[in-house]
Amino acid sequence: MNTTVLAVTGSSIPKDLVWDVSPYHYIPTQWVVILFIVLFSITGVVHIGEALIFRDWFLFPTVVLAICGEIIGWSGRLWSTLNIPLNTPFVMQLCATIIAPTPFLAAIFVIFGRIILRLGPQYSRLNPRMYTILFCTSDVVALILQAFGGGLASGTKESTIKSGVHIMLAGICFQLAVVSIFMLLVAEYFMRYNTDRPIRTSVYQSQDSGDSPQLNEWTANGPRGLMDRRLKLLIFGACFITLLLFIRSIYRTIELADGWNGRVIGTQVYFNVLDGTMVFLAMFTLNVLHPGFLLRPTQSFMGKA
Template sequence: MLDTYSQALTSRVEDGNSTGPERHALLESPYGYTPNASLSTMFLAFFIIVTVLHLVQSIFYRRWFLLYTVVLSGLLEIAGWIGRVWSSHDVLQSNPYMIQIVCTIIAPTPLLAANFVMFGRIIRRLGTTYSRLRPRLYTKIFFSCDIIALVVQSVGGAIASGDDKPQSTVDLGSNIMLGGIIFQLIIITCFCVLAYMFFRAHHEDRPVRSTGPEETPRGKIHGKIQLLICAIGFNTALLFVRAIYRTAELADGFQGKIITTEWPFLVFDALFVLLATFTYNVFHVGRLMETEEEFMLELKGPKSHVSNSSQSDIPLTGKRWEFQQV
């Protein structure tokens, strides 16, 4: 598939002096179109802005896990959009095409991993007895699966890209990339099901596990924590739809109708991933939820250890505690 484009690009160079309809056919873009230069530059600028903001916010709020999740996702998007801007000015180059397609496919994977980390921490604040998985398992299982999806997509992209490869090798790489996207779609689906089960059990106040020394007490969904939950839900929904689009795109093939039409990519990939990333700029976990260390101090220490309870989401009121309205 990708090798077809490499061969076509080589033939264009060799036959660059052709004229008439033949030359017009040879100059056909590997995208199936020429990327819009203005829109490509605009998305590149937006991704640079939100990524720099996330870098600053991560350092300011000391949320280091965002560096290898959200910030990494932004850097991959920037690389991909540099490739598209490059292609918009020289569409016959194969390198920018390969860069943009690989980077934009794998970029949202680290962003999705941030959801798993944050949701595990939310469970600790709302009551671990309502979750079928312990909070750390959300990070270990789903984060690990997300890394596997990232590696699979990266390996597939590496196999499929490059010149002078047999068609069977290129098809193998393309299928591996498709498998990575499908696996990611399954991960998101399982995550959504478990999240729904948790919130339903929490709403009905029906613990699914017995209370033990390692369990945290029940908390109500108010104020800042509610905003963060809505942000995670919105982010996950955008990435879920985007994964469906990418699955259909890769299943249709690199010469299919979907991948050779620009507007679906701009809407269901570029815009959706940008909105998902920007959502965490506005509803930042550092502003809406305290660190794990602060949470444990609130949970274990006496009230006198809290110098300013108005700055915390979780003032204790005995065995059961509530998030205060901010």
């Protein structure tokens, strides 16, 4: 049986049988798959180097972990190009590519919390720590749902597989809702910052204390942080990354909701562009516009010498 399966490669399947034989309903293009594995590997090596150089250790359980997940997922697709009918690599790539960007989002939540510390927490509806605590906790919940659903989806019973897909869909829908709320809060923050309209009378200010800023209560009449060129670049990069991951989440939600035999999951270009390209561009953007460089001012957080 295994010999027969291994012999069924893309070139040996008639075009009119591809939809039925391949769990993807198409044959993944091998050179595209290899290209994404190489691209994710390169950005991963660069991210590891940047995290070590700038001592941004939070990037390892977030960005680096996400990149490892992407490489695993695309490796599953590469395996599928060699063994088209096999279900194992299909489920492997499905689960990995759905789950992988989740820890990456956590890094964006942390970065925005640090940006708020720099510009002034008085404009934020949440204090900076809550961005990390609340949204990263929500991210973990989404990750657990997706991982649990992925485990069920890898089963052999049709009912179990369907339940797994539904749970994964719930996880990614929850994640989409969390990102939407996050984007609204960020938009409100920058509107208030630009118009200098503080949201509260009691906020938290960051003061230099080694590598870890300490939070101390102060009044809304405190200084307004300066948005210099480097900070503008980081804000642009973080917003661009969030938009890319938001687009990708919408696509994966539609894909899972459309079902195993839907047109969305059966169209390769959708996956390559709306998942692979979106996630890679997000990771590459963080390589170029890195918080390790752009969030290290020559002065203190609130512009004091």
